[in-house]
Amino acid sequence: MIVKTEGFVLKSRKYGESDSMLVIFSRKLGKINAIAKGAQKPKSALIAGVQPFCYSDFLLYRGKNLYTVTQCEPKEIFYKLREDVKRLSYASYLVELIEAVTIEGQTNNRMFNLLGKTLYLMTKSDIEINTIVRSFEMNFLNYCGFKPEFHCCVSCNKTTSASWKFSSQEGGLLCENCFSVDPYAMKISEITLRLAKYLQTKEITEIHKLKISDFLNEALKKLLKQYILVHINKYDFKSLELAEKL
Template sequence: MSLYKTKGIILRTHKLGEADRIVTILTSNLGKVSAVAKGVRKTKSKFGSRLEPFMHVDLVLYKGRNLDIVTQAEIIDSFSGIRDNFDRITYGSAMLDLTNKVAIEGERDVALYNLLLKGLSVISGVKKNFRLLLIAFDIKLMAISGYMPKLERCVVCEKGLGAKMHFSFQWGGVVCDDCKVSDRNSIVVTPAAVETLSRLLRRPLLEAIDMDVIARTEDELYLLMHDYIAYYIQARLKSRECLSQLACS
């Protein structure tokens, strides 16, 4: 076995045997890595809480035959503000969940790593607009993952957009009223939602929480991004279902 060092964000954990856990980590230079943390569930574990979701850590690992083994972990940032607030936990978990779904094992993705790091940093300190922040995170993640939607012109005919338009999941962007007739995978979208989504895509994450967006437009964007993500990842995310239940309660 060979030893290596890396920095990473803990995405998720699950139990292995009586005392161990498998830890899924988004690393800065190696992409997503799954590794075993031996004895981490014991009361006197040397890791303590350093290998829990949200933790940003310095790691030392051994390269194993099937799974790598974590031997050391030191906290860079615990993002303690997230765990102190239920809304932050819920929306932060949605960030981790989607990142885990799109990240590829062993494939370096610096842009994704930096986006998640920034997302957790921002949500750890904010007191409002959690959902708008998540929408901004989602559209940026989709863009760097190769699914940036076209928002300025009709993605089919390249013509300018009128007052009536649709968002096409199949074509990956906005379509005019004429072109939508041949696309079953589209939904009606308002000009306000398209303009706001374009602004969220261009602006830094931190600025999203200060944007003045009316509730109706935010609701529309949340459902739009929910469906857009579901269309491309072809999977149900438990964290998103949790958010939907909260919205209905």
């Protein structure tokens, strides 16, 4: 069976002497594994469109256990990401997140569009990288079914409280009367909570130039990092560790 679909290359590794083994997040097929035969050869017609991050049109042959890339036409290679190590590292982190939650053969158009918009924005010189990453994380959690609750207490549904904590284990806010539900819940300030609510309801294209203070970014990053670790069950985002050191 031959399938034509657009897709993002999440991962590419050398296979054998001249082939590439790919993980592709496609529009029509969801996440798939595919082999690009001869793609490692310098004069290969496939080489440009099978690099990590590339957004390409693929013509795929479905074999018994694996897809084979028969044709590949790059639509956007996001070259500027490769010119900045920090942006490249953050882009790698976003791709790691996508790969961690997507299921082979299961489509997710909202996640697909989010990844495309985010990678495109990250090539622009006038964006706020911290805002982009926090917004992506928030939308990512919405689209993969792990949306955190920032509007009421997850234990008693109360919408007002003198102070709040955020429980990754419980999936959202705890009011002052429910702190005992999770003794490890993190304190969250009112201003951090307002930022979280704002990012949760905004398209990433609307807020990519929004400046978030370093203090607020650190507070929300710490909270979301813990939440992602708990719910995605992935603890080794090496690209994020690198990005945060730069």
